[in-house]
Amino acid sequence: MLEYRQRMPRPTHDTSTILDAAGRILGAEGLAKVTMAAVIREAGVPSGSLYYRFPDRPALLAALWNRAIESYHRDAYPLFEGDPVEAAAALAAYTVRWCEAEPAHAHVLLAGRSRFDADAWPDAARQAEAAESVRWNQSIRGLTRRLRAETSVPITEILLVVVDLPYGAVRRYLGGDTPIPADLAEVVAGIVRTSLR
Structure with missing residues (x-):
């Protein structure tokens, strides 16, 4: 007589798990x-799970960059409205708070796009990044x-003061793996206001 064993659920290795691991390494x-x-080591996933989603390193880096940009921009766009000086101060404070809340994403942006081998990205990733860059640059301009x-x-x-500070x-x-001071966002916003008044 055959014994039927209860099947164990297969572990899921979603894209976020993989990109989170890449962000931690970075x-x-x-x-x-x-x-x-x-x-693969950091995420604890089989190689097939990684290569199924990202056929090569440029595809992985593209996804890592685009996810960080999407995370940063998503809640920043509404801040451009209203009084321009207050908008600039709000954007500066948001940037600091976002970096504190999303350090892995922040490390990606601080590394700079030029280091992410963008010329080798898959076409869809390059097009998505280019479209988002146009939208963001128009907002900044x-x-x-x-x-x-x-x-x-x-x-x-x-x-x-608005972008670089x-x-x-x-x-x-x-860079020093030191906690961001709790008042840094307001300090930066204050400097922006003072510089632009």
């Missing part, structure tokens, strides 16, 4: 260490124009 060891073999019209602050200075403020903490 944050701890740098982008060069994000290899297919390292991600629109805010910059509004700030320039209202404050007469030079564009170079606007970009420095928040990343510079968090880089020292994320």
Whole structure:
């Protein structure tokens, strides 16, 4: 007589698990260490699960970059509305808070797109990234124009305080694996307001 054994559920290895592992490696060891073999080890997934989703490293890096960008941009777009100086301050504070809440994603953005081998990405990933870049850059340019019209602050200075300052403020903490101070978002927002008034 045949015995019927209850089948154990197969473990699921979803895309998020894999990309989370890649993000942890990047944050701890740098982008060069994000290899297919390292991600398999870190995620604890069979190689087939990884290669089924990402046929090669460029495809993995593309997904890692695009996911981080989507995470950052999703809640940032509404902040561009209203008074331009307050919008700039809100965006700066949001950037700091987002980096604190999403350190793995923040490490991806701080590494910079140029290091992600974008020329080798799959076409769909490149097109998605390009479309999102256009949308984001239009939003930044629109805010910059509004700030320039209202404050007469030079564009170079606007970009420095609105775009570069928040990343510079968090880089020292994320790079040193040190907690971001609780008041850093408000400090950065205050500097933005002072610089643009």
